[in-house]
Amino acid sequence: MMATSSLSCSVCDLRHVSKPSAVWCTECDEGLCEGCQEHHSLSKGSRNHTVIPISEYRKLPRDVVKISQFCEKHNEKLSIYCKMHECPCCRKCIVESHNKCHEILKIEDVINNVKSSNAFFEIEQTLKEVGENIEKIREDRQNNLKTLPETRKQIEKEILETRTSINNHIDKIQADIIKELYASADQKSKQIHQLLNSLEEKQQGIAILQGSISDIKQHASDLQTFLSMKRIEKEVFDKNEFIRSISSSDHLKQIVLSFNINTAIKNLITDIPNFGKIIVESIPSNIELTTRKQKQAQLMVTKVLSRSFENISLNIHQTINTKESKPNRGTYLLPDGRMVFSSSISYRHSSVTVLNANGSVNFNVKLPSLSSSFDVTYITEINSLAVSTGGSGAQCIHIIDMQTQNVKKTIALNGYIYGITYNGTDLIYSGRLEGIRKIHPHNETISDIVAGQMEAECYVTTFSDKLYHTNPGKNTVTCFNLQGKLQWTFQNESVLQTPGGITVDSSGDIYVVGRKSNNVILISTDGKRHRQLLSGSDGLSEPRAIHFSQERNLLIVANSRGGEAFLYSVN
DSSP: OOTTSOSBOHHHHHTTOOOBOSEEETTTTEEEOHHHHHHHHHSTTTTTOOEEEHHHHTTSOHHHHTOOSBOTTTOOBOOEEETTTTEEEOHHHHHHHOTTOSOEEEHHHHHTTGGGSHHHHHHHHHHHHHHHHHHHHHHHHHHHHHHHHHHHHHHHHHHHHHHHHHHHHHHHHHHHHHHHHHHHHHHHHHHHHHHHHHHHHHHHHHHHHHHHHHHHHHHOOHHHHHHHHHHHHHHHHHHHHHHHHHHHSGGGSOOOOOOOOOHHHHHHHHTOOSSOOOOOOOOOOSOOOOOHHHHHHHHHTOOOOOOOTTTOOEEEEEEEEOGGGOSEEEEEEOTTSOEEEEEEEETTEEEEEEEOTTSOEEEEEEOOTTOOEEEEEEEGGGTEEEEEEOSSSOOEEEEEETTTTEEEEEEEOSSOEEEEEEOSSOEEEEETTTEEEEEOTTTOOEEEEEOSOOOTTOOEEEETTEEEEEETTTTEEEEEETTOOEEEEEOOTTTOSSEEEEEEOTTSOEEEEETTTTEEEEEOTTSSOEEEEEOGGGTOSSEEEEEEETTTTEEEEEESSSSEEEEEEEO
């Protein structure tokens, strides 16, 4: 009987009696009235069945109600689960369609305690987080919607203020040029007036002399005429010289006023077609969505690539000169092929060097004074490096922006930290006094994974739901889950002494450098097997840093002495 049957009593329906159901049997997948419920609870075959009030059954979602416990093809109860095909089956289905399937389970074993299982809990948490994220996005968009009119008014005000400033400036330069125009015209007019006055004076003198000449000619004696002529001749000469001096100077040049407009003003009119440009940008929002549960769920179901532990080999790909970053304490292979090295000669001389794929220096960042850089990792989402500081000096994590090539943020901590890694959500680090902890790089919330003190210069890495930690003082490699529960410990001083950097390949196998044993060893995912991959004969000289690039299937190993690093392809 299908779960979509009428909510009347199924037993009474068979007797052609219509009675409403009082309860619903989840085992029989049918409703029962009060009378039939009593028989149902006493019958040997159904006394252990689970029933729920019909009012509770009505609350189930429609798609859940449609799920039947009986096979649609054979109308038999679903009792088997095929893990290969991920489907429930009845006995006839097994015979007809799944007789070659190897993983056949009882369905009661599969569904046992399903409501309290981690998978159900993860779904609940994921739904909760998706709901919270949707609400955050709605609030963020609503806030953005509110800011648009405010920004529009602000820009309009800015435009008007700019226009007013331009008007005021143009009014001022207009007043200045008109003032200059009047001053120039007045000056030249004054000069012309002065010349006219002089000419008028000379003209009057000439008129007087002309009158004297006429009188002399008529009435003076020859002696008087001669002597007067000499005097008049001198005055005429002077006036003639005055006229010559005027004609040879600028006094007779025509004064013309003109206006030569500033080319900047012309450009303002011709070359500036608009007042400005309205820019619409899409910048990253400050909203921080919750992704921890989803990240964990993804990590839990990571498909481990098949790789034979015994057949793993390394082929030298490149030898890198790292004298610029000597001594190397941490290294990382970026997805684009660049190589990162952290180094610290002393707590006053620490830096992070990024090399191009060919080994040339891309850029170098000197860390603030008192920062003794140790390990380095890469935060993909914000294209930044995170550098831990171990030993004397500052106790912090420096975040370096790969775009600006500067320290953009410093996260202060309460103790020295050494190995650091990023698992896609949090920075996980080994603190000398604080144990293994994780910190969110954005809101800087900190929580413990493994409490208690750790030794100095311990390194850490993660893979799937596992965390791996080296302890150079105890010569151990330890595996924890992400809740801090110990899984296994590897210790074999005949092959590994003073372990340093640690990394994991795409199959989950662990690569560890031994500083004192001067080698690189490979440890299996269960910690039970090991192999030596590299030794001093391969050029190792107290190797300390190591990193595996899953994007490029390359392994980098950096010496703490000698100024060399080695890049290997992993086969």
